Structure formats: structure tokens, C-alpha cells
Amino acid sequence: MDSASSNPSSDVKLVNGANGAVLEDVPHVTDWLPDLPTYANPLKHNPAYVAVKQYFVDEDAMVAKDIVVTLKTPGEGIHFRRAGPREQIYFKADEVRACIVTCGGLCPGLNTVIREIVCGLWTQYGVRDILGIEAGYKGFYSRNTRPLNPKVVNDIHKRGGTILGTSRGGSDINKIVSSIVDRGINQVYIIGGDGTQKGVNAIYEEIRKRGVKVAVAGIPKTIDNDIAVIDKSFGFDSAVEEAQRAIDAAHTEAESAENGVGLVKLMGRYTGYIAMYATLASRDVDCCLIPEVPFYLEGKGGLYSFVEKRLRENGHLVLVVAEGAGQELMAQSFKETGGLDASGNKLLMDVGQWLCSKLKDHFTEKKEIINLKYIDPTYMIRAIRSNASDNVYCTLLAHSAIHGAMAGYTGFTVGPVNNRHAYIPIHRVTEKQRHVNITDRMWARLLSSTNQPDFLKYDKVMDAKRKKEAASTPAESPPASIGTVGGEHTATPENGIPRGVGLSGVTENLG
Ligand SMILES: Nc1ncnc2c1ncn2[C@@H]1O[C@H](COP(=O)(O)OP(=O)(O)OP(=O)(O)O)[C@@H](O)[C@H]1O
Numbered sequence: 001m002d003s004a005s006s007n008p009s010s011d012v013k014l015v016n017g018a019n020g021a022v023l024e025d026v027p028h029v030t031d032w033l034p035d036l037p038t039y040a041n042p043l044k045h046n047p048a049y050v051a052v053k054q055y056f057v058d059e060d061a062m063v064a065k066d067i068v069v070t071l072k073t074p075g076e077g078i079h080f081r082r083a084g085p086r087e088q089i090y091f092k093a094d095e096v097r098a099c100i101v102t103c104g105g106l107c108p109g110l111n112t113v114i115r116e117i118v119c120g121l122w123t124q125y126g127v128r129d130i131l132g133i134e135a136g137y138k139g140f141y142s143r144n145t146r147p148l149n150p151k152v153v154n155d156i157h158k159r160g161g162t163i164l165g166t167s168r169g170g171s172d173i174n175k176i177v178s179s180i181v182d183r184g185i186n187q188v189y190i191i192g193g194d195g196t197q198k199g200v201n202a203i204y205e206e207i208r209k210r211g212v213k214v215a216v217a218g219i220p221k222t223i224d225n226d227i228a229v230i231d232k233s234f235g236f237d238s239a240v241e242e243a244q245r246a247i248d249a250a251h252t253e254a255e256s257a258e259n260g261v262g263l264v265k266l267m268g269r270y271t272g273y274i275a276m277y278a279t280l281a282s283r284d285v286d287c288c289l290i291p292e293v294p295f296y297l298e299g300k301g302g303l304y305s306f307v308e309k310r311l312r313e314n315g316h317l318v319l320v321v322a323e324g325a326g327q328e329l330m331a332q333s334f335k336e337t338g339g340l341d342a343s344g345n346k347l348l349m350d351v352g353q354w355l356c357s358k359l360k361d362h363f364t365e366k367k368e369i370i371n372l373k374y375i376d377p378t379y380m381i382r383a384i385r386s387n388a389s390d391n392v393y394c395t396l397l398a399h400s401a402i403h404g405a406m407a408g409y410t411g412f413t414v415g416p417v418n419n420r421h422a423y424i425p426i427h428r429v430t431e432k433q434r435h436v437n438i439t440d441r442m443w444a445r446l447l448s449s450t451n452q453p454d455f456l457k458y459d460k461v462m463d464a465k466r467k468k469e470a471a472s473t474p475a476e477s478p479p480a481s482i483g484t485v486g487g488e489h490t491a492t493p494e495n496g497i498p499r500g501v502g503l504s505g506v507t508e509n510l511g
């Protein structure tokens, strides 16, 4: 690294290295407390780690954000600080009072992350004062803390959910930081999704403003896999595996009935990752509907004609729908939208139930019989315990987080970037949600495996439908949410995703 510069407009810490490499660094407690003493990392004498070659991470080791390069531009671009233990640390074991909190929805692996933070702090750094904050952010100021030690957390990784409880809403940053300071907590481990990570940033900023020595680490969690930059969120694999059971059941039911239709609704508020991966893994799915690809029912290329064709050809079919799909279409039918949850997330209308009744009505009108079985395993896929690979992943996340906090890094989120764990500036994971990129190879693989319609004529079809409706009803301005005139997007659709986001959204790392 030859020069350091900070970007005052965005507070992003940028360090310029050789060959156009840029380190996008995370904050450190010495940014506002420059004279803090350092200590030798006790791992140096830990019998389990002493034999590990190059166990300590070099101070200037970085992880490239993009690893596909050209001969002309190797090494250029954004990098993040590599996660892992540092030779020098900024906390002595007996000085640390750590706390752990889980926020947002459930996800397989939450208990594993809690367990491994506790056991990692205890066995690797000798920390003995670890507190659990109950019921999410609001627990900082509405509940007593719970002491945690390896005995208490010993077998919690075998259970779904979170032993600490979780919640949405109630993140009063001033009250949270006052509670942290009043309780003498100096390491805060926060596990949660995009909303939670925004809270991590706000807590870090308030702590910095108050000038206290507290490290705040975010561990990204979401069943939807919608967190940008990181390769994949923990629990996602477990959820996809569980979803297979629902798809298998839908397939068995559909196959065994005359004109059998199995419909499975899976989680995915703004993104269809679970639906896409479950479909690709299963190979029994005929059509997968996701929020990134608005679909339509009637006419050529629509869902009805596809279902009719598949029933004619195969006698049965399986549909998978992500819960955030079709929200715009439903809003047009119902002329209303859902409300908001306590965190301000949009409450979705039930696309599964709606599709069921639409399909039944359509075939009744055609005087044809279908045998439709609807399976909604929504909460079942996220309430399970994590599988083996997620357990290992959760352990690495927890360890990366504690190494970072012990080394004095703060206001960061941790996660694998191109298969190497890194300390990622929080704005990177909160400014953009990750979406299925529908011009990427993965979606093409799905289309080629299901041979489903691509629904690319959505705008044209909906425009024609609106014109037809307008001609048959007295003049009335269309609802703002509909949002397209002559193919141009004029407002945000009801699913909250700018239409076509999959075309230019966060790109896949998945080849
Ligand atoms: N901008 C923000 N600033 C501070 N806190 C926030 C912000 N957005 C959300 N939060 C808080 O973060 C917590 C979790 O948020 P949310 O319910 O959106 O879940 P999440 O972390 O996004 O996880 P998931 O969506 O995967 O369930 C809530 O307590 C919420 O109040």
C-alpha cells in the first residue's frame, strides 16, 4: 500500500495499493482513540493453533471483490481486508465484556453462530464475560441480559431458531448505545439481515460519536440470500434442502392424480434465490416464479397456456412460487397492497392462495378438471436446524467476527467474498439488495431445465390489458403502482423491486 486517503463525502476508508488495487477498509477503534495499547494475541500459545503455519493474517492481506480478471487489468479494483486473527490485538481477555444479539427473521444456523462466538471467545481468547441480549435490538433496553458460557451453549447448534429470541422494529439507537455503555459492554456481536446491518452501522456511528472503546461486529443473516457482496448467507443451503421435501411431496401428489398440479410457495420476499435453487436441485419443477421476473396469466406465453400444455403432455405439473412473486399482478386484482411490518418491511399478499384460486377458476371456466394440491412450507424451511455445511460456515463466520473485534476493527460485517472471509464495510451490504440476475447463466440454466415461459412480454401484455380495461370502464387514472407506459417504467412496482432489477442488479458469483 503506498498511500492512504479517506473519502470525506461518504466516510469510506480507501487505501490505494499497487497495480490499481484499492482496499476498501473498515473502521478501527484507533480511528478515534489513537493511543490505545496493543497486546500479543494469546493464540500464539494456544496448543490447538500453535502448529498452524502462518496462522496470523498479514495486516495488508486483502480479498478481491471480483476475481475474474483480464490479462490487461489483473489486480485492479476493490478489495476488502482479509478476515482472521491478528498478531497484535486491542483487548485483553479480562477487559472484554461481550454481548450477542439476534435480530430479524429466523434462519437455520443462528444458534451455531451464537455457540461459536461464545466458545471462540472463551477458548481462543480467554474471555469469560459474555452476555446474551434477548429479543433482538429492543432487548438492549427492555430486558435483562443472560450470561453465556460454553456449557450453556453446548448443544444449541442442534436446535433451530435462536436461544436469545429475535424481533423486528424497536431499534432506538440512542437507547441501545446507552445500554451498551451503561453495562460496560465493549464488544457487540449483532446477527441479522439487511435491516439489522443498518442498525449495526448506526450503533457503530453513535459509539464513535461518544468516543468509547467498543467494537461492533455484524454477522449477516438472511434466509432469502439477498445480502450483497457475500457469496451466500448462512442457512440458505439448509433451507433449500428442506424445500426439496415440499417439492417432492408436491410432485408425488401431482403425479398420482389425474391432471395433478402441485404448487409450492417458498420464502423470498424480494428475491427468488430459494425458489431458483430449490427448482434447480429438484428437477421435478415445471415452472418457477420469482419476484425478479413478473409473470402474467392470460394469452400467448402466459402461465395458463403453459399449464394447459404441460398437463396435455405429461398429465401433471409442479409449480414453485417465491412469496414475493406476482405482487404487482395481485395488487391490480385487489386494488390494494399489504401494510408494513414493525421494521418497515412490506407485508406481502399471499401469492400461493391467489394462484390456487386463479388456476381453479380458469380450469372451471374451461370445464376441465384439475387436481390442485397447495403446499406452503414457508416457516418450516427456516425454523429447522442448520445442516452440516451451514454449521461449518457459521463457525467460520463467528471466528472471523471475534478475530476482527479483538483486533480492534469495528463497524464491519463479515462474510466470504469469493470463498475467502473478509471484513466488509457495512454500506456495501446495505446500499443494494442482492437479486437473481436474470441475464446470468444460473437463471438460463433454470429456464433450460424447466422450459417454462420467459414472460419477457410482460410489459406489452400488461399494457394491452390496461388499455382494454380502460376502454371498457369510464375514464379513471391508473394506480401509480402499475407504472409502465409504452414499455417505460414510471413508478416502482408493488413488489418494491425496480422492474428489471435482475438485469442490472448485483451480479452472481456463480459462474
Ligand atoms: N435503517 C435502520 N436503522 C436501524 N435499525 C434498523 C434499520 N432498519 C431495520 N432496523 C432494525 O433491524 C432489525 C431487523 O430488521 P428487519 O426486521 O428488517 O430484519 P433483517 O435484519 O433485514 O432480517 P430479515 O429481513 O432477513 O429477516 C429490527 O429491529 C429493525 O428495527
Ligand SMILES: O=P(O)(O)OC[C@H]1O[C@](O)(CO)[C@@H](O)[C@@H]1O
Residues within 6 Å of the ligand: 104, 105, 106, 168, 193, 222, 223, 224, 267, 268, 269, 323, 341, 382
Ligand atoms: O413473518 P416474519 O417472521 O416477519 O418473516 C417473514 C419474512 O422473513 C423472511 O424470512 C426474511 O427473514 C422473508 O423471507 C419473509 O418474507
Ligand SMILES: [Mg+2]
Residues within 6 Å of the ligand: 104, 193, 194, 195, 222
Ligand atoms: Mg431484511
